[in-house]
Amino acid sequence: MSTERFHVCPKCGQKSRAGSLFDSLLAVAISKQPACTKCAGTMALHLTFAWGLDAGIFKSVVLDAFLPAKPATWPDKTGQEVTFYPFPGHHGG
Secondary structure, X not given: OOEEEEEEOXXXXXXXXXXXXXXXXXXXXXXXXXXXXXOXXXXXXXXXXXXXXXXXXXXXXXXEOOOOOOOEEEEOOOOOEXXXXXXXXXXXX
């Protein structure tokens, strides 16, 4: 399954490809979505999921994403700190 990511301006319909899923959801969580280059409106993050087993394609708009108050962290085998950021978000399409 591959997730397509786009920013779409709800004002004028301008569309651009979004970066990584993590970075795109983080931008929503901290209210730093990009501005439209055409009308300067705030772009909305649109996701498209292509499900297997003939389930079809599901298009959604991310309404919000949340960061935990204190992210879970632990050291990996090399001693580097790992931080887990879950992104339970809402969608509708």
